[in-house]
Amino acid sequence: AKAQGRNTYRFFTDAMSAEAQRHLSLERRLRHALEHERFVLHYQPQVDIASGRIVGCEALLRWNDPDEGLVPPGRFIPFAEESGLIVPIGEWALHSACLQARRWADAGLPPLQVSVNLSARQLWQAELPDRIAAILKATGLPPQALDLELTESMIMGHEAQAVERLGQLRSMGLRLAIDDFGTGYSSLSYLKNLPIEVLKIDQSFVRNIPQDRNDMEIAGGIIALARKLNLAVTAEGVETAAQLDFLAGQGCDSYQGYLFSRPLPAAEFEKLLSR
Ligand code: C2E
Ligand code: CA
Ligand code: CA
Ligand code: CA
Numbered sequence: 001a002k003a004q005g006r007n008t009y010r011f012f013t014d015a016m017s018a019e020a021q022r023h024l025s026l027e028r029r030l031r032h033a034l035e036h037e038r039f040v041l042h043y044q045p046q047v048d049i050a051s052g053r054i055v056g057c058e059a060l061l062r063w064n065d066p067d068e069g070l071v072p073p074g075r076f077i078p079f080a081e082e083s084g085l086i087v088p089i090g091e092w093a094l095h096s097a098c099l100q101a102r103r104w105a106d107a108g109l110p111p112l113q114v115s116v117n118l119s120a121r122q123l124w125q126a127e128l129p130d131r132i133a134a135i136l137k138a139t140g141l142p143p144q145a146l147d148l149e150l151t152e153s154m155i156m157g158h159e160a161q162a163v164e165r166l167g168q169l170r171s172m173g174l175r176l177a178i179d180d181f182g183t184g185y186s187s188l189s190y191l192k193n194l195p196i197e198v199l200k201i202d203q204s205f206v207r208n209i210p211q212d213r214n215d216m217e218i219a220g221g222i223i224a225l226a227r228k229l230n231l232a233v234t235a236e237g238v239e240t241a242a243q244l245d246f247l248a249g250q251g252c253d254s255y256q257g258y259l260f261s262r263p264l265p266a267a268e269f270e271k272l273l274s275r
Contacts, residue, residue, distance in 0.1 A: 203237025
């Protein structure tokens with residue numbers, strides 16, 4: 001029994017070290033990618049439902065790996081969060097998105113909000129407001145043009161700190177959006193205590209419209225709540241005209257989704273803008 005126990009233990013440590021090695025090499029590759037600017041942002045249009053115009057875009061990160069090609073964020077962001085590398089990677093994304101938005105404005109394209117996703121590590125980084133202020137100064141983007149997307153789970157259990165931190169960001173002139181709204185199981189009370197401007201309805205509530213009555217009730221309910229609280233509401237993952245019709249009928253302000261466009265490289269997004 002003892003020998004068997006030892007074997008099990010050996011097996012376990014071997015498995016651990018394989019996992020640890022995989023992480024170490026991923027960490028090395030991500031650091032390398034950061035140093036050599038191997039990340040790119042794609043931009044997905046955000047469309048105003050009433051006018052049909054592009055009023056903003058969400059910047060979405062991809063890793064351009066020489067071996068694997070464009071790696072989607074789902075495959076490296078969880079690890080980047082765990083290792084803390086999300087802080088410098090996220091800062092690169094913020095800088096890059098602000099610079100791009102400033103260039104589009106300089107080129108005379110219609111005014112545009114740019115939305116950037118923030119991770120928990122970034123939100124709670126003491127220097128975040130200073131870092132953002134430096135990026136806005138360096139790029140010349142007015143703070144009003146930048147939206148930061150946060151999730152409910154980042155705030156859950158830290159409501160007092162969130163009041164302070166989001167207040168700092170809001171007082172700089174930025175707009176704050178709650179991403180994946182409805183998936184965080186949080187109490188709704190934070191909505192009245194925090195300086196939030198936008199709710200983004202998670203795509204899981206949009207996907208099965210109009211087949212799923214419950215999802216329609218939830219999406220409709222979120223829109224009604226947003227309107228009562230005087231928040232703007234954006235729907236994500238809109239893929240069909242039937243989904244858009246339903247959301248429009250409920251009073252949703254704007255949407256993103258494959259129905260209008262997938263996230264695009266900057267040059268292609270620009271073509272869409274100047275149409
Ligand atoms: P998210 O913020 O919820 O972004 C929306 C995701 O839905 C994007 O996936 C987008 O490509 C996808 N999408 C857009 N329209 C449709 C549609 O009509 N149908 C479907 N099925 N999907 C659609 P993506 O680009 O793979 O990003 C995944 C997640 O990675 C994002 O989810 C966000 O949480 C995270 N992420 C992306 N960029 C960054 C970043 O710069 N920083 C951080 N911290 N996270 C990021
Ligand atoms: Ca987002
Ligand atoms: Ca989302
Ligand atoms: Ca999501």
